[in-house]
Amino acid sequence: MQIDRRTFVAATAASLGMAASPALAGLSKPFPKDFIWGAATAGHQVEGNNINADCWLLENLKPTAYAEPSGDAANSFELWRRDLDLVTNLGLNSYRFSLEWARIEPEPGMFSFAMLDHYKAMIDGCRAIGLRPIVTFNHFTTPIWFAARGGWMNPDAPQLFARFCDKAARHLAAGIDHATTLNEPNLAGLLQSLLPGGLLDADKAMAAAAAAKLGVPLFLAGNAIYQPDPAKVQANLQAGHTAGKAAIKAVRGDLPVGVSLAMLDDQEAEPGSLRDATREKLYNSWLRLARADDFVGVQNYERALWGRHGKLDPPANARRNIMGSEVYAPSLAGAVRYAYEVAKVPVIVTEHGVGSDDDTIRAWLIPEALNHLKAAMDDGVPVKGYCHWSLIDNFEWGFGYKFHYGLHTLDRQTFERRAKPSALVYRDFVRANTARG
Ligand code: BGC
Numbered sequence: 001m002q003i004d005r006r007t008f009v010a011a012t013a014a015s016l017g018m019a020a021s022p023a024l025a026g027l028s029k030p031f032p033k034d035f036i037w038g039a040a041t042a043g044h045q046v047e048g049n050n051i052n053a054d055c056w057l058l059e060n061l062k063p064t065a066y067a068e069p070s071g072d073a074a075n076s077f078e079l080w081r082r083d084l085d086l087v088t089n090l091g092l093n094s095y096r097f098s099l100e101w102a103r104i105e106p107e108p109g110m111f112s113f114a115m116l117d118h119y120k121a122m123i124d125g126c127r128a129i130g131l132r133p134i135v136t137f138n139h140f141t142t143p144i145w146f147a148a149r150g151g152w153m154n155p156d157a158p159q160l161f162a163r164f165c166d167k168a169a170r171h172l173a174a175g176i177d178h179a180t181t182l183n184e185p186n187l188a189g190l191l192q193s194l195l196p197g198g199l200l201d202a203d204k205a206m207a208a209a210a211a212a213k214l215g216v217p218l219f220l221a222g223n224a225i226y227q228p229d230p231a232k233v234q235a236n237l238q239a240g241h242t243a244g245k246a247a248i249k250a251v252r253g254d255l256p257v258g259v260s261l262a263m264l265d266d267q268e269a270e271p272g273s274l275r276d277a278t279r280e281k282l283y284n285s286w287l288r289l290a291r292a293d294d295f296v297g298v299q300n301y302e303r304a305l306w307g308r309h310g311k312l313d314p315p316a317n318a319r320r321n322i323m324g325s326e327v328y329a330p331s332l333a334g335a336v337r338y339a340y341e342v343a344k345v346p347v348i349v350t351e352h353g354v355g356s357d358d359d360t361i362r363a364w365l366i367p368e369a370l371n372h373l374k375a376a377m378d379d380g381v382p383v384k385g386y387c388h389w390s391l392i393d394n395f396e397w398g399f400g401y402k403f404h405y406g407l408h409t410l411d412r413q414t415f416e417r418r419a420k421p422s423a424l425v426y427r428d429f430v431r432a433n434t435a436r437g
Contacts, residue, residue: 030435031374036132036385037430038094039087039407040351041076042139042183043103045394046083048073053102054147054221055140055397061209065202065225067400074392075415080122086391086408086417087131090427094132094177096350096387097122098139101146101164108145108160116171123175132177134350134387136260137165137244139183140223140397147210151220152188152233152240162243169251178385179255180297180350181244184262185237186286189230199398200225223397238289245293260297260350261286264304265334275306279338287342295384296343297350303331319364322355322403329368333376336383346382349373353389355396355403362407362422367429374433388426392417 044050049072059069076083080097087095103115119135126133138161142151146160154160165181173179203225210219218228227233245257263283268275290296302325305312314326321327332352340347352369354362370386377383393406401412407423410416 033435038387039391040096040387043100044141046074046076052106053141070395096134098136102143142222158239161240165244166247169248173252189227256294258295263335265331269305273306290343299351300335303328330372333372349386351389
């Protein structure tokens with residue numbers, strides 16, 4: 001994808017306008033010196049050829065619910081040094097990425113030192129150029145053998161995950177800056193109400209085909225939309241987080257560990273709305289669990305206006321993302337405020353961004369959302385960092401490569417990455433708003 005002149009001019013204007021924006025002018029003081037400024041990716045979405053992972057099997061199955069297979073992705077398994085350079089070129093100080101469990105433990109109980117060394121090189125590589133590695137131990141994908149044993153439905157799942165966390169932490173924990181156990185586990189089993197209709201049936205048919213192919217009663221992938229028993233999956237994920245965290249802490253007690261939660265900015269649009277019931281269903285048990293953690297990771301992409309009978313349409317003049325949902329700049333701060341209100345531990349924004357081919361939306365969103373985030377911090381909400389999703393355009397799960405969230409474009413044949421104008425807006429914001437000295 002090329003950046004055309006129009007996009008570039010518009011985003012540059014947004015970047016220049018930023019310095020004079022009233023919201024920014026109102027900022028009382030810069031972001032703290034030790035604030036984490038990052039960009040995020042996840043293994044399966046960028047590495048490529050992740051052949052022992054549940055998703056790989058599903059992407060290449062008939063029927064599949066995936067628009068296309070992940071294939072080479074961004075070839076970041078080979079090109080991770082280039083990715084780190086992209087991060088430093090933007091003047092950021094942190095990179096959030098994930099470990100691929102399927103590479104590290106391709107067969108149950110068989111741990112690959114070569115693969116652990118690969119991630120160690122990434123962690124050391126970050127440190128060598130002054131980046132703080134934020135490492136997600138599991139970002140959705142699980143090994144094929146784990147999914148074939150029923151995935152997170154399996155009563156042994158929490159212990160299997162903790163065993164993986166133990167092995168990975170022994171090899172890697174020394175260099176990690178912050179660790180998260182699981183990515184958005186709060187949505188498992190609850191996604192069917194949020195994603196476009198039809199996906200659930202396709203997901204179910206695909207899982208059944210995978211189970212038949214492997215001759216097992218249940219094949220449940222880490223990012224499955226259809227979950228036969230959402231309550232059981234949720235209980236196992238919570239036990240998995242607790243056991244995984246304990247395993248990491250046993251290796252390195254001073255390493256901050258948390259969990260990343262998917263959160264909307266839920267707003268009450270009329271009295272008696274479903275907002276509070278929704279919050280209870282989607283986040284509260286996780287936020288209460290996070291009280292025992294060192295921080296909570298918040299991942300926000302949109303707000304939701306709740307009425308008495310359900311979610312209301314966004315305002316007619318709303319900016320929209322590629323899915324048609326509203327892009328609302330204060331939504332990040334709204335989600336962060338709520339997370340802190342319940343969890344009462346510091347927050348790291350582990351993801352925030354927008355899926356859009358119109359990069360001017362991203363260029364507008366980043367400074368606006370960050371100004372609102374800063375206002376929340378000035379009100380006393382302890383926010384330790386912000387990671388933009390994503391560093392580069394990548395494999396957007398079921399939607400394949402059609403949806404673009406990146407600060408950089410990706411050429412899928414040459415693997416060339418190019419900064420979009422919004423990346424420079426982010427760079428300039430960080431430069432202008434960070435305390436020096
Ligand atoms: C996930 C990412 C995903 C992003 C955009 C988050 O829910 O953690 O893996 O690509 O949202 O949809």
